[in-house]
Amino acid sequence: MRIVEVREVSVPLEGTVANAVVSFAEHTVSLVALITDRKQRGKPVTGIAFNSIGRFGQSGILRERMIPRLLAADPDSLLAADAISLDPARVLATVMRNEKPGGHGDRAGAAAAIELAVWDLNAKLADEPAHAHIARAFGQPQTPRPVPVYAAGGYYYPDDSVERLRDELDGYRALGFEAFKIKIGGALLDEDLRRIDAALTVAGDGARLAVDANGRFDLEQALAYGQALAPLGLRWYEEPGDPLDFELNRALCVDYDGAVATGENLFSAADARNLVRYAGLRAHRDVLQMDPGLSYGLTEYGRMLAHLEAAGFHRSRCFPHGGHLINLHVVAGLSLGGCEAYPGVFQPFGGYSPRCTVEAGMVTPGDEPGFGLEWKEELRPHLDGLLQGATRGRVRS
Amino acid sequence: MRIVEVREVSVPLEGTVANAVVSFAEHTVSLVALITDRKQRGKPVTGIAFNSIGRFGQSGILRERMIPRLLAADPDSLLAADAISLDPARVLATVMRNEKPGGHGDRAGAAAAIELAVWDLNAKLADEPAHAHIARAFGQPQTPRPVPVYAAGGYYYPDDSVERLRDELDGYRALGFEAFKIKIGGALLDEDLRRIDAALTVAGDGARLAVDANGRFDLEQALAYGQALAPLGLRWYEEPGDPLDFELNRALCVDYDGAVATGENLFSAADARNLVRYAGLRAHRDVLQMDPGLSYGLTEYGRMLAHLEAAGFHRSRCFPHGGHLINLHVVAGLSLGGCEAYPGVFQPFGGYSPRCTVEAGMVTPGDEPGFGLEWKEELRPHLDGLLQGATRGRVRS
Numbered sequence: 142m143r144i145v146e147v148r149e150v151s152v153p154l155e156g157t158v159a160n161a162v163v164s165f166a167e168h169t170v171s172l173v174a175l176i177t178d179r180k181q182r183g184k185p186v187t188g189i190a191f192n193s194i195g196r197f198g199q200s201g202i203l204r205e206r207m208i209p210r211l212l213a214a215d216p217d218s219l220l221a222a223d224a225i226s227l228d229p230a231r232v233l234a235t236v237m238r239n240e241k242p243g244g245h246g247d248r249a250g251a252a253a254a255i256e257l258a259v260w261d262l263n264a265k266l267a268d269e270p271a272h273a274h275i276a277r278a279f280g281q282p283q284t285p286r287p288v289p290v291y292a293a294g295g296y297y298y299p300d301d302s303v304e305r306l307r308d309e310l311d312g313y314r315a316l317g318f319e320a321f322k323i324k325i326g327g328a329l330l331d332e333d334l335r336r337i338d339a340a341l342t343v344a345g346d347g348a349r350l351a352v353d354a355n356g357r358f359d360l361e362q363a364l365a366y367g368q369a370l371a372p373l374g375l376r377w378y379e380e381p382g383d384p385l386d387f388e389l390n391r392a393l394c395v396d397y398d399g400a401v402a403t404g405e406n407l408f409s410a411a412d413a414r415n416l417v418r419y420a421g422l423r424a425h426r427d428v429l430q431m432d433p434g435l436s437y438g439l440t441e442y443g444r445m446l447a448h449l450e451a452a453g454f455h456r457s458r459c460f461p462h463g464g465h466l467i468n469l470h471v472v473a474g475l476s477l478g479g480c481e482a483y484p485g486v487f488q489p490f491g492g493y494s495p496r497c498t499v500e501a502g503m504v505t506p507g508d509e510p511g512f513g514l515e516w517k518e519e520l521r522p523h524l525d526g527l528l529q530g531a532t533r534g535r536v537r538s
Numbered sequence: 539m540r541i542v543e544v545r546e547v548s549v550p551l552e553g554t555v556a557n558a559v560v561s562f563a564e565h566t567v568s569l570v571a572l573i574t575d576r577k578q579r580g581k582p583v584t585g586i587a588f589n590s591i592g593r594f595g596q597s598g599i600l601r602e603r604m605i606p607r608l609l610a611a612d613p614d615s616l617l618a619a620d621a622i623s624l625d626p627a628r629v630l631a632t633v634m635r636n637e638k639p640g641g642h643g644d645r646a647g648a649a650a651a652i653e654l655a656v657w658d659l660n661a662k663l664a665d666e667p668a669h670a671h672i673a674r675a676f677g678q679p680q681t682p683r684p685v686p687v688y689a690a691g692g693y694y695y696p697d698d699s700v701e702r703l704r705d706e707l708d709g710y711r712a713l714g715f716e717a718f719k720i721k722i723g724g725a726l727l728d729e730d731l732r733r734i735d736a737a738l739t740v741a742g743d744g745a746r747l748a749v750d751a752n753g754r755f756d757l758e759q760a761l762a763y764g765q766a767l768a769p770l771g772l773r774w775y776e777e778p779g780d781p782l783d784f785e786l787n788r789a790l791c792v793d794y795d796g797a798v799a800t801g802e803n804l805f806s807a808a809d810a811r812n813l814v815r816y817a818g819l820r821a822h823r824d825v826l827q828m829d830p831g832l833s834y835g836l837t838e839y840g841r842m843l844a845h846l847e848a849a850g851f852h853r854s855r856c857f858p859h860g861g862h863l864i865n866l867h868v869v870a871g872l873s874l875g876g877c878e879a880y881p882g883v884f885q886p887f888g889g890y891s892p893r894c895t896v897e898a899g900m901v902t903p904g905d906e907p908g909f910g911l912e913w914k915e916e917l918r919p920h921l922d923g924l925l926q927g928a929t930r931g932r933v934r935s
Contacts, residue, residue, distance in 0.1 A: 201598010243803030246643020384640035406640030
């Protein structure tokens, strides 16, 4: 079994939303296909994945560094012990050859797209959904089960109002969601509190509403928001300060009794270990949001989990950033706490497929082989373009 | 004054050397030119820089994200208060628009190449060498002065021997260098000690010889090397463990009395602040090696220096990674401790130009305007290609 061709394309996100820090109008995502010499139903078995959402496509790093290394490798050196599937850790080590330690940024997303495509490929070779394949690989229970999900949204829009926000969350409730997350920090505290009040009228109580500052606050602002939020009993208060300012997070955790969530902008096991060591997180209260699609894929995510569990955190405290099919299978397969969905935004990658049901705040992955990306309607034209060769983003072996 | 065109090209490093972790055979560097509508001597004033050495060219990030943002900006929004030069901080903020916090990796090098080209441009507009321009901008003494320099080399080669290593360092001594650095960790401890012994016969004593493990060791190895190195009184013991494993570094600093050097693989002020907070570094003994060319440029390097000085470190403890003309001017302009040179390797970027004299362990920058990259013979053909339009790496405004 060998990879005969690797294709990639950068796909722009649709729509224009903004959080406290960035606009997503110019964001792209790398969609990657690993085409093999194995066939199923007359077509080459192909592993598909993308580098989550929010950190740009990585065509340059994929084409200049990682895809050439992968295609230059001895195909046998990439095989798993069963000799019929690929070893994700070997593929990762291959695409990371001659990369120095540290500096875990854009390349972590490029590597992740390839590594996650290996999981899709392996699940298809085994003719099973990715969550079942992941569960077996990581020694987790394989019972398919609904996964807790919350609807993430509440971005700032050019003509925004609390009515628009309430309507947005009402729409998510009508889709079957019962927990929600909205942005804070893009407005002044008073206006954000009005937004939160409006959101609570839909959520019902604070335990069903999280807020996300996207790393915007300095210590003083983080503490001020914490004091204002504390009486509301919110589900969590996400990324108050710079993701690397562990001292700010530690000080907030001393001052704020509610749950704090962070980690989505840490892209390596070494960074996650520092978070656990220094950020004052409370193992039975706080929430960890590292995202495999931004962080070298599942191999590295497994290393992160090992650091967390060694420090007393249960994997049920993990809610990965990135509401999409890949992370749904990851959460289900690894028995994590739950996942997010962006039902309205970040198309064509955000949200799930018609094969997944959302009901009473739970989402159940479909049972099609792999991550089931082929069943997501918004993604289908991009996959067709990539796989039919109509796209410029091709690198032949 | 406005930028009319930005060009970039990825230039491969020549030769094949390896440290304990990576081979440089496939490494590239991004060479960037900011072409303006100002003329001197009949030619457009053009700022030139590159993203240091060792972390790959960044064509993808430059072309897809940063250059379009720069060319889309209102030219007036990029100007300094004098209205005749560019404001490096504004240029950096512009190329980083819509980039999320955290994840300081490849993009930090891409941004650095552009930001540093602004310093070259501004110095040329002021018709002065970059070190003088930098010194004024950062409120440092402007006396041109020789800068301490050491020769970095001692890599592992396919057919290596202690004789080859000794000959290599003898060659550096003949060029005027009196302090040296060699790699460790690519061989077993016994062999590395033999290499160090051979190097000491050239260096004279330990105070003139540093060793560099390139982040290879786990805690046990780092401590074992530390115990073996301690009696030698070496200049410093560089990057013993993973650059983000601050706890390893802290434990080593408790155990090892000699100087420890680290920081070259930390690419942001937030990471450097964590290093100072957590890594147990001793303000009057240890050495900091953050490299502006890998770290968003001089604007961010100034923020790093502010964190260091707030923690009691003197800037004379800073020896930036990357032995080349840009860092020579940075070290001279900011009154840092000294700089490195790779006289034999990393061409066409490593080392200095004939306008710079190396004598008795000191190097004096030339007095040509800017960084003087145009005077470096090995770089000249690449600059000619870039500026004459013969290169594919062009993005027109």
